[in-house]
Amino acid sequence: MRIQRRSIATLVFSLLAVSSASCISFDPPKSFLVTWRGAADLKAITPDESKLWVRNFPDVDRGGLSFWVEALKRDFVDNRGYVLISDAAIKDGAGTAGHEVLVESTVGGRPMRELLCVFVYGGLFEDNIRVVEFVADKTAFDRELTSVRTSVSAMRP
Amino acid sequence: MRQRHAGNAVVVGEGSSEESTIIDATSSAEGSRGFLDFAFSDMRVEGKLAKRSESPRDSMPGRSAPMGNFAGSPPMAAADSPAPLTPAVGPPAPKPAETPTPAAGPRLVIYRGDATVLVAAVEESVKKLSTRVAELTGYVENQNGNAGENRASVTLRVPAERFHSLVEELGTYGQVTQKNISATDVTKQVFDVELRLETAERSRQRLLDLLKLATKMEEILKIEAEVRRLTDEIEGMKGELRFLRDQVAFSTLTVNFYSNAPPPTSPPHRTSSRFGWINDVGIDQVEQTF
Numbered sequence: 001m002r003i004q005r006r007s008i009a010t011l012v013f014s015l016l017a018v019s020s021a022s023c024i025s026f027d028p029p030k031s032f033l034v035t036w037r038g039a040a041d042l043k044a045i046t047p048d049e050s051k052l053w054v055r056n057f058p059d060v061d062r063g064g065l066s067f068w069v070e071a072l073k074r075d076f077v078d079n080r081g082y083v084l085i086s087d088a089a090i091k092d093g094a095g096t097a098g099h100e101v102l103v104e105s106t107v108g109g110r111p112m113r114e115l116l117c118v119f120v121y122g123g124l125f126e127d128n129i130r131v132v133e134f135v136a137d138k139t140a141f142d143r144e145l146t147s148v149r150t151s152v153s154a155m156r157p
Numbered sequence: 158m159r160q161r162h163a164g165n166a167v168v169v170g171e172g173s174s175e176e177s178t179i180i181d182a183t184s185s186a187e188g189s190r191g192f193l194d195f196a197f198s199d200m201r202v203e204g205k206l207a208k209r210s211e212s213p214r215d216s217m218p219g220r221s222a223p224m225g226n227f228a229g230s231p232p233m234a235a236a237d238s239p240a241p242l243t244p245a246v247g248p249p250a251p252k253p254a255e256t257p258t259p260a261a262g263p264r265l266v267i268y269r270g271d272a273t274v275l276v277a278a279v280e281e282s283v284k285k286l287s288t289r290v291a292e293l294t295g296y297v298e299n300q301n302g303n304a305g306e307n308r309a310s311v312t313l314r315v316p317a318e319r320f321h322s323l324v325e326e327l328g329t330y331g332q333v334t335q336k337n338i339s340a341t342d343v344t345k346q347v348f349d350v351e352l353r354l355e356t357a358e359r360s361r362q363r364l365l366d367l368l369k370l371a372t373k374m375e376e377i378l379k380i381e382a383e384v385r386r387l388t389d390e391i392e393g394m395k396g397e398l399r400f401l402r403d404q405v406a407f408s409t410l411t412v413n414f415y416s417n418a419p420p421p422t423s424p425p426h427r428t429s430s431r432f433g434w435i436n437d438v439g440i441d442q443v444e445q446t447f
Contacts (some may be wrong), residue, residue: 035385043447045447051304051443051444052447053443053447055437055438057242057433057434057437059434068435071435072428072435072438075430075435076439079428079429079430080439082439082440097240103440105440105441107441107444112440112444113440114439114440114443116438116439129434131434131438133438133443134436135440135443135444135447
């Protein structure tokens with residue numbers, strides 16, 4: 001009987017562990033409404049439609065953080081014509097090294113900005129690239145930037 | 158005999174504009190209105206237009222002389238004699254009416270033109286032409302173009318005396334593949350408007366004189382309404398004259414430049430990244446697929 005209880009507890013614990021691991025551990029700022037929380041991504045939006053999108057991408061090639069940041073910046077600047085405003089090293093809530101890139105572009109005549117944060121989490125068979133994107137028009141972007149950065153710095157792998 | 162309406166007046170004449178007689182159409186048509194009834198029948202055009210009206214035929218024997226000096230006529234005297242509906246002018250002309258033409262003077266011609274020019278570089282040609290027009294004390298009225306299609310259209314206004322030389326110069330820009338020039342003689346039109354204007358101004362002045370003498374409220378209101386109507390008419394004619402004179406003074410030329418050369422610059426072609434996940438991130442992707 002005792003063994004059966006232990007087995008059930010272990011099973012429940014395992015399920016909880018799996019379910020918690022399957023969701024992205026990210027809390028957006030309070031001004032954002034979470035509209036989707038899935039195993040590989042999370043979407044949140046403000047009333048004025050500033051968008052926050054957290055996604056995981058598998059990396060079987062294990063390119064590593066610096067490689068992906070360099071590839072990303074080149075594509076943004078050279079291919080898309082984004083204006084690179086700043087880029088800097090950052091850390092998440094677990095102390096994992098990451099990198100943020102701040103760019104600007106014009107969409108439909110409006111100046112839009114994006115904060116894109118990249119983290120690379122190692123895995124058994126493949127790495128996991130975590131990308132946090134915050135996109136808004138320039139005015140709204142400046143208003144929410146600090147709170148988004150705070151959320152990113154508290155994010156868990 | 159010819160009869161034509163000019164604003165509130167009827168201009169009657171034989172053949173050309175000389176011997177024109179002005180009859181106030183309003184007073185003629187409403188001959189029974191009493192105080193407002195007045196006529197300029199058989200009066201001559203005076204002032205600057207009188208010079209244009211003069212003709213050797215005026216001095217021919219047997220021709221009826223002008224009846225009076227409008228400016229010198231006492232207002233009430235005219236008001237006392239209701240105007241007839243049909244002009245009571247001199248003896249009817251036996252010959253058919255000729256086309257009326259203003260008296261001798263410089264012809265008033267509006268020149269317009271358009272040309273299509275094949276050039277090596279559209280943008281440079283537009284700049285060069287704009288500079289040249291400024292040198293000729295003209296100006297660019299409208300300009301539009303499409304760099305992608307290597308085409309541009311420029312509408313210019315240049316002083317009339319320099320219009321033809323500028324058209325000739327277009328050959329130095331490239332190959333003129335099409336050219337259209339038109340000239341519209343508006344001498345008669347300007348003359349007519351001036352004539353109508355002067356008549357209307359005289360009528361208005363006369364009404365103002367009558368207004369001073371009017372005592373009954375009904376009469377005053379009628380005269381004031383007529384003065385307002387005439388004032389509007391006068392302003393309209395002045396505007397028409399201004400427009401015509403501007404069109405005469407400055408000719409309009411539209412030049413269409415085009416080039417067979419490929420566009421100077423092509424927009425950057427975005428190539429996708431070799432890395433799939435990078436293609437999925439970015440401002441455009443978030444805005445479109447969020």
